[in-house]
Amino acid sequence: MGNGETPAIDVIQRRQFMKATAMAAATAVAGGPPYALPVLADEPADGAEGVEWNKAPCRFCGTGCHVQVGVQGGKVVAVAGDRNAEVNKGLLCVKGYHVGSALYGSDRLTKPLLRDGDGYREISWQEAIKTIADRVEAAPERFAFYGSGQWTIPEGYAAQKFMKGGLANNHIDPNARLCMASAVTGFLATYGVDEPAGCYDDLDACDVLIMWGNNPAEMHPVLFSRVVDRRSRGEQITLIDISTRRTRTTEACQHYLEMRGHGDLAIANGVAHLLIKNGTYDREFVESYCNFKVPDDANPNLHGKPISFDEYKKQLEPYTPEHVEELSGVPADQIRMLGDLFGNPDLKITSLWCMGMNQHTRGTAINTLVHGIHLLSGHFGTPGDAPTSLTGQPSACGTVREVGTLAHTLPGGRVVANEAHRQQTEEFWNLPAGRINATPGFHTVKMWESFCTPTDQGGEIGTIWVQVTNPGQTLPNLNKLFNPKGKRDAGLADKFLIVSDVYPTATTRLADLILPSAMWVEKNGIFGNSERRTQQWFKMVDPPGDARDDCWQTIAVAHELFERGLKGMADRDGRFLFEQKQDDQPVPIWEWEHYYDINVDEGLFEEYRQFTRMKHKDLAPYVEYVNTRGMRWPVVEKDGTWKETRLRFSEGYDPYVEEGRGVQFYHSPTDDDRAQIWFQPWVPPAEVPDEEYPFMLCTGRVLEHWHTGTMTRRIPQLNRAMPGGYLEMNEADAAAHDLENGDQVKIESRRGSLVMPIWIHGRGQPPEGTVFIPFFDETVLVNDLTLDAIDPFSKQPDYKKSAVRIKKVS
Amino acid sequence: MIASVVATLEGPPNATARLLSSLRALPGVETGPFDETTRRLPITIESPTPMALEETTRHLRECRGVAFVDVVFVHFETEPEHPEADFR
Structure with a gap:
């Protein structure tokens, strides 16, 4: 409120200043180039009234957007997208927009x-x-x-x-x-070392973006807007959604492949089948850089058993487009469309996935299969050609993996x-x-x-x-x-x-x-x-x-x-x-x-940094991160400068690839610098609908709430936008059960039950026989219903496929 | 409450022109220069309460021809003349 003598003028001046600042920030982002402009902290302080700006990554998802945080009087009073951040280029999603408010819920715990x-x-x-x-x-x-x-x-x-x-x-x-263990085992089984070879830059370079059971429009909206933005500028980019229900992501995609649970295993095998049948796989890439594997059923482990290309080809023979259609529910023509895209060497193809492929009792298998079709087709190792898993938490990679x-x-x-x-x-x-x-x-x-x-x-x-x-x-x-x-x-x-x-x-x-x-x-x-x-x-x-x-x-x-x-x-x-x-x-x-007499974080980080070199995940000294919006490992010192790595395993990008090797999988589990292309058979989900429990339940997230909603439900704007849990149901199923929008229903599985309203034509649209419940609402715990069956390698549960029955509550 | 967003617009030029007019008519909304190349429109939103701000943002997101709305800046310090907005 300034000096208190002229409050009206003070407020107006402050509002004008903030508005001008807001418009300047938006104009700068809208017009780009994003790196040509200073961050807010470097702008003239006139009228800033003591707001001190500093950088931080957003608290919520694994995208890693950077925000500028404005602090005044010991409180966070403003946030802005950080224009110097490569990840989000100044943009934020609706959750990032409110991240500052997450600190100030009225029921903060303050005493042991x-x-x-x-x-x-x-x-x-x-x-x-x-x-x-x-x-x-x-x-x-x-x-x-x-x-x-x-x-x-x-x-x-x-x-x-x-x-x-x-x-x-x-x-x-x-x-x-519970969220990315299968991605880890997928990377280990394929490359012998965890985490993606590609990065978000691939989103700017790809011609085709395939979302495998992934809804980035709601879960990673800043990344998705980066792609939508390219299309809005007139660039040709094909977006493909492979999913068990229509979502906001589907609305933006040219192709929607609606599959049944575990259909992804069949689809990936179908693509590999077509690449070989049509002779469109990348023979040179495969012969130079890949081996073939099948699971070792007698001794299940991430190394499996080696097989020849001919044996691999034979395993794939049953996965014709028509058979894949039977297994997955996706029409054979759409399988052929995918096969043709992967078989086109002139395209750049990026795959994204998150919970759909990871929360899966065959999570390790489907992860290896998607890596496999990228390797088989040679869509790997150059900007825009990448199989990339996303994470849901801000440091699932950094702290867990x-x-x-x-x-x-x-x-x-x-x-x-x-x-x-x-x-x-x-x-x-x-x-x-x-x-x-x-x-x-x-x-x-x-x-x-x-x-x-x-x-x-x-x-x-x-x-x-x-x-x-x-x-x-x-x-x-x-x-x-x-x-x-x-x-x-x-x-x-x-x-x-x-x-x-x-x-x-x-x-x-x-x-x-x-x-x-x-x-x-x-x-x-x-x-x-x-x-x-x-x-x-x-x-x-x-x-x-x-x-x-x-x-x-x-x-x-x-x-x-x-x-x-x-x-x-x-x-x-x-x-x-x-x-x-x-x-x-x-x-x-x-x-x-x-x-806080010393920087404990710095001491621990420097100690931890010693561990990072064995797997070539080198980190720079702590102080180097203070002055950047993050760096992608391996970060290697060259000529006195610490350099990050955009693409791993590719010569010219990865400092650990030897000269003349092109692509080198230097942590290969077979110790021959090769990646492993796996055959993994389709198997049904651990629980499938039957007469007693006729619906397949999928759980997931919504745009407004981050995971269990403990922070975002304390933010009134977000809570009002999405106040409570609900059951998404197909219109035909609802009619068959005499249900209308808003009716209370009892949902039962073999493990528990709960009561909630149904939503028809809501945020997402499940097909007949499938229902969806988000997990953010602590007053209706959907995990009372879910199955605790786990992937045998990653030990990750499947939250996407539990059989339930539904009854109207009078 | 003051915020700024960037709306990414899609659709033919005549539809975009109509959309720009309708957006400019929204209360509390000011638009900046529309960038034809990036298809991006900077917008500031001024509102008396956080709820109203959220309503306007949501309305923008749902407008036909708006592909995406990204937030760039939000100043959520409570204004003293609007005590009802003190959600903290």
């Missing part, structure tokens, strides 16, 4: 809370830390840590080191197991089962030899199943500490994997659930100890997005009340255990596992008052 009968009592942080340490100390082998792809890289790294280095316990897993917070992994692509990897990790962490446990811990479904099983019936996990995620809403089959914790007669009285979060959630309702956390720009952070881009930001505002950084919480518990003499919390020289020094003196970072 300990269960006391049916309620909670406030406790001090000291008591909270001691409570956790008591649980760990009593049974370290029964303790588990459950995190997410929303952990920052330092947070995940600290949790990983605490568990695997400190407790010699591998029971740590992230919720990313690169730091290695999965139950079987160690940092930098290492695994606990590999002795050399354990030794390297022990060396980096200065641990006594043999400290790290060689047995993988429990993956997500197994961890929660164990937690919800009484101890005397073999339920080994006694305590779980959850950070930055909401398993009480996202786990499949909640009545088996989470809800028993809340039942007095379930025999789980000795189990203890600790939850660090920013708001009350479906998970905190069953927690024994709730810890208030800082979020996003209330703390320092580093994320790694879907295109291998590592992004850094600084703390800009204080968290509310006694909320504190998740990383500090982990370090404080570790130090409490160190003080109690738990050997694992000391390195082989007796020093605290998380010791950080300033002027050669240890800084007591376990004391909140001193946590």
Whole structure:
């Protein structure tokens, strides 16, 4: 309000200034070129009234848009798309638009809370830390840590080191197991190393963009608008949507291939069949750079069994377009259309996928098949030719896949089962030899199943500490994997659930100890997005009340255990596992008052960076990320400058490809610099509709809400735009059941039931026999219905195919 | 509440001209220069409440001929003369 003497003029002037700033920002973005203009912080400050601008990646999805965050009076008051950010070129989606408001919901958690009968009592942080340490100390082998792809890289790294280095316990897993584990196993089985070879630049170069069970118009709208924008400018680009229901993405596509669940396996095989039958596969690429594989049914693993090209060809023979039509429901002509596109060497083809291919009991298989048709057709390794998986969380790649917070992994692509990897990790962490446990811990479904099983019936996990995620809403089959914790007669009285979060959630309702956390720009952070881009930001505002950084919480518990003499919390020289020094003196970072005396993130990141070179995922020093909007690894120093990598495995782009090799898969699982093209047979889903449960249920997300809605449902504009869960149903199915828009229906599966309204001709349009429910609404938990069947390799559940029945509720 | 968005327009020139006229008539909406090359239109939206801002943005998104609406900037500090907008 300025000086208070002339409020009306002050307000008008401020509004005029903000409006001019807003128009300038929009005009600059609209007219491009996007990099020719300064960021807002560099613009004249006249009238800015003390708004301080700084950069951060958006808190929400895995796209990794950068925002400019405006802070005034200790609060975030404005956000703007960052014109210097290559990812979003100044644009934001509706969620990014409101990301600042996500900090200021009225029910932020501000005090540690300990269960006391049916309620909670406030406790001090000291008591909270001691409570956790008591649980760990009593049974370290029964303790588990459950995190997410929303952990920052330092947070995940600290949790990983605490568990695997400190407790010699591998029971740590992230919720990313539920969203992209099959992408990981797909990359490993194909290239021997995780994460996409391509990047978002492919969206600017491709002639054909194929979305495999992916709805980027709602889930990754800034990326999708980048493609739509090209078409609006008159560029020729063919958009193809392969999906089980019509979505907003479908509306923008020239071709819609409506398939049944698991139809994607048949479609990919059908394309490969046509490439070989028509002689349009890229013989030179295949002979130079590829091997062929089939699954080893007797000994299932990611290496499979080698086969010849002729054997591969024979396996594909049944997958004629007509047979694929029978299996998938997609007309044979559309299969031929896809085959012709892949068979055209003059086109650039990019494939995108996300949950549709990953949340799949054959997720690893379909991932390898899509990589396979890109390799077989030679649509790989040049700008615009790329098979690229997207992630749903801001650091699923950075924190989960690169730091290695999965139950079987160690940092930098290492695994606990590999002795050399354990030794390297022990060396980096200065641990006594043999400290790290060689047995993988429990993956997500197994961890929660164990937690919800009484101890005397073999339920080994006694305590779980959850950070930055909401398993009480996202786990499949909640009545088996989470809800028993809340039942007095379930025999789980000795189990203890600790939850660090920013708001009350479906998970905190069953927690024994709730810890208030800082979020996003209330703390320092580093994320790694879907295109291998590592992004850094600084703390800009204080968290509310006694909320504190998740990383500090982990370090404080570790130090409490160190003080109690738990050997694992000391390195082989007796020093605290998380010791950080300033002027050669240890800084007591376990004391909140001193946590920000130094940049703890920088210390952890520099330690972690040592791990990244083995798999050629090299990261630059922390300070290099401070001055950029992220860099895509491998980031390699050349002539004193740190250079990022746009395309992996391709000469001229990837610094690790040897001269004259063209394409070199230098982490090949067959040690011959070749990628693997797999044959994987079509198999039906784990559960299919029958007379008793005649509908196939698919679950998913909506534009307005990010995942379980814990942040976006606190933003009134978003909540009003999409206030509650609903069942999408086909008009003919609704008529057959005498249902009209808005009718309340009971949806039942073999695992649970819920009641909600139906929506016909709503956001999406499922075909007959299929229904859809979004999972953002904590008042109607769709995962009471879903199946907990998992992919045998990735251990990822299938949230897209559960059989249900539907009845009108009078 | 002040925000700016960029609308990507599609359709023939005469339809675009009609669309531009209708957008300019919306209350609280000001349009910048339409870029024929990029097909992008910068727009500022001024509204008394966050709800109204969201309504206008949604309306823009649903207009025929608007392919996409991307947000560029939003100033969501509550104005003192609109206490009902204090959603924080």
